[in-house]
Amino acid sequence: xxxxxxxxxxxxxLNEVYGQEHILGEGAILRRIIESGTVPNLIFYGPSGTxxxxxxxxxxxxxxxxxxxxxxxxxxxxxxKAIVSQLDTLLTPNGVLLYLDEIQSFNKKQQQTLxxxxxxxxxxxxxxxxxxxxxxxxxxxxxxxxxFEFKSxxxxxxxxxxxxxxxxxEQKLNVTVEAEAGAVxxxxxxxGGDVRKAINAVEVLFTACASGDGVVRISLADAEAVSQKSxxxxxxxxxxxxxxxxxxxxxxxxxxxxxxxxxxxRLLEAGDLPGACRRILCSASEDIGLAYPQAVxxxxxxxxxxxxxxxxxxxxxxxEAVILLATAPKSNSVxxxxxxxxxxxxxxxxxxxxxxxxxxxxxxxxxxxxQGYLYPHDYPGHWVxxxxxPDVLKDTVYYEYGDNKFEQACKAYWEKIKNEA
Numbered sequence: 001x002x003x004x005x006x007x008x009x010x011x012x013x014l015n016e017v018y019g020q021e022h023i024l025g026e027g028a029i030l031r032r033i034i035e036s037g038t039v040p041n042l043i044f045y046g047p048s049g050t051x052x053x054x055x056x057x058x059x060x061x062x063x064x065x066x067x068x069x070x071x072x073x074x075x076x077x078x079x080x081k082a083i084v085s086q087l088d089t090l091l092t093p094n095g096v097l098l099y100l101d102e103i104q105s106f107n108k109k110q111q112q113t114l115x116x117x118x119x120x121x122x123x124x125x126x127x128x129x130x131x132x133x134x135x136x137x138x139x140x141x142x143x144x145x146x147x148f149e150f151k152s153x154x155x156x157x158x159x160x161x162x163x164x165x166x167x168x169x170e171q172k173l174n175v176t177v178e179a180e181a182g183a184v185x186x187x188x189x190x191x192g193g194d195v196r197k198a199i200n201a202v203e204v205l206f207t208a209c210a211s212g213d214g215v216v217r218i219s220l221a222d223a224e225a226v227s228q229k230s231x232x233x234x235x236x237x238x239x240x241x242x243x244x245x246x247x248x249x250x251x252x253x254x255x256x257x258x259x260x261x262x263x264x265x266r267l268l269e270a271g272d273l274p275g276a277c278r279r280i281l282c283s284a285s286e287d288i289g290l291a292y293p294q295a296v297x298x299x300x301x302x303x304x305x306x307x308x309x310x311x312x313x314x315x316x317x318x319x320e321a322v323i324l325l326a327t328a329p330k331s332n333s334v335x336x337x338x339x340x341x342x343x344x345x346x347x348x349x350x351x352x353x354x355x356x357x358x359x360x361x362x363x364x365x366x367x368x369x370x371q372g373y374l375y376p377h378d379y380p381g382h383w384v385x386x387x388x389x390p391d392v393l394k395d396t397v398y399y400e401y402g403d404n405k406f407e408q409a410c411k412a413y414w415e416k417i418k419n420e421a
Contacts, residue, residue, distance in 0.1 A: 005203040006196045009165055010054050012061070017051045018195075019157035023148050024055070030148050037063055041118050043103070043137065044128040046150030049194030052128040056099040059126065065097045072105035077113045087122055096123045103127035104136035111138040118144060152193030159188035161195050165202040169216075173206070177216050183223040190227035201226045241272065245279045248322075252280075253287040257326035264322050268315050277303045280321050291331035291404035298324060331402035340398040351390030381417040 011017050014024050014031055023030040033039060039059055044052040053069075060067035068083045083098060100106075106114065115138065118125045125145065129136060133147055162184050166177050187205075191197035204226045209216050244266050251259035267276040284299040302321035306314035344350075356373040374384045389396060401411040 004200070005165060005169070006199040009161075009168060009199060010057065011051075012058065014055075014058060017054060017058075018160050019153035019193075020051055020055075020150055022151070030055075033146075034059055034062055039063055039065075039097070039124055039126075041125045041141075041145040042127070043133050043142070043145045043147045044126065044150055045130075045133050045147060047130060047152045047193060049191070049196035050150040050153060051195070052150055053099065053101065056097070056126045056128070060097050060099075063097070065124070067097045067099060069099045069101070071101045072103050072110075075100070075106075077110050080114055080117065084117055084122055098123045098125050100125060100127045102129060103141075104129045104131045104133075108138055111141055115140050115144070153195060154193070155185070155189045158191055158193065158195055158198050159184060162188050162198050162202060165199050169202065169206050173210075173216075175210070175214050175216050177218065179218040180220045180223075183218050183220045186220060186223045187227055190224075197227070241275060244270075244272075245275050248276065249279050249283055249287075252283045252322065252325045253330065255326055255330065257323050260322045260326045261319060264315075264318060268311060268318070271311065273306065273311055273314055276318055277306060280318065280325065283325050286335050287330055287332060288325055288328045289331040289334040289402070290407050290410075291329035291402055293406065295325060295328055329404045331404050331407060333400060333402040333407060337399035344393065344396070349392055351392035353390060354387055356386065357388060381420065383414075383417050385418075 014034065017024055022028060025031065034055075044055065046052060056069075057067065059065075070079055070083075080098070083096060087096060100114070103111070114125070117123050118141070125141075127137070127141075127145070133142060166179070166184070169175075170177050187198055187201050191201065201223070205218050205222060206216055208226070209218050209222060244263055248260060248263035248267065251263055264276055264280075267273075280299055281303055284296045288295045299321045302317040302324075305317040309317070374386050376382050376384050376386075378384075387394060401407045
């Protein structure tokens with residue numbers, strides 16, 4: 001029966017699990033828990049192909065427990081009950097470990113049913129998820145579990161696994177591997193930290209590059225062909241999306257054009273054109289604001305061009321917008337001002353609109369009143385002292401001029417006009 005190479009090479013010892021030294025290295029907390037032989041309920045959180053299932057297998061073997069595996073995308077509470085029915089039998093003398101993959105796919109009722117069994121100790125749960133468990137896992141399960149984050153593997157860690165896979169296939173097939181310079185590195189770099197993807201690429205290459213002379217020649221071009229577009233862990237509704245758009249926004253705010261271009265490239269490589277456009281538009285007002293007011297119209301033109309062009313050409317106007325925003329002067333005076341105003345409104349600090357600002361046409365027949373509104377254009381400098389805020393907010397200041405050239409020029413202008421009035 002065919003067995004995928006990734007399964008054949010699945011590590012049997014903790015030392016063979018690369019890239020998770022922060023939790024599995026010598027003296028690390030998860031390693032100490034496993035070596036103690038007493039394993040609590042665990043939740044493994046991290047991208048695919050980083051070792052979550054592998055570590056669950058090792059735990060089952062090290063603790064001599066029977067391991068049952070379920071995937072929450074297809075499993076039901078009946079499947080969990082079927083596992084529980086095997087307890088206290090000769091099949092499970094040391095108890096049961098339940099590995100539940102993608103636990104976020106269980107709804108609240110299903111998770112509550114699962115809680116019943118882990119609370120009374122009938123099963124020990126090892127759940128895994130690619131999404132933030134604090135958002136998707138029932139609080140009662142979280143409070144009874146210890147969460148460990150599995151990080152996306154570095155290129156160096158994946159490269160070790162690729163080398164191991166190549167040597168394994170050499171011995172298994174009794175062949176010699178000749179890899180072009182850069183081919184192994186490309187496989188490791190293009191899998192996005194997913195070991196399974198890298199091993200699958202090796203398996204495909206052995207199938208495609210085998211020759212009759214006992215030599216498997218792996219070219220860089222072939223490595224690029226089998227691993228194209230595989231370097232991204234990305235879900236438009238998951239953590240990867242929010243992390244990427246957040247990193248783009250913060251890089252723009254931090255005036256780092258290189259980092260901003262990197263995160264833009266991630267979004268575009270994943271085909272997330274709307275996500276990129278939205279954050280770029282927002283940054284123009286939130287982080288550049290009145291320090292460079294023209295940025296809004298320029299960025300809007302770039303975004304419109306990108307949406308009209310579509311990918312891949314959309315990268316050009318968006319890159320232009322990103323570089324402009326990252327290198328433009330910054331001011332958050334606009335966002336601070338509107339946030340202060342919104343906060344007062346939410347607190348109920350509003351009050352009647354001053355009579356002189358009310359719509360004069362709203363008065364009915366027989367109820368006409370002198371409005372008293374002073375028309376600023378009738379006065380020097382097109383300004384006249386007049387109360388605009390409701391009485392409850394009189395003299396409140398929301399907007400404070402930023403320390404950039406444009407806003408300081410506006411400040412000086414109005415100080416001159418108001419002092420002369």
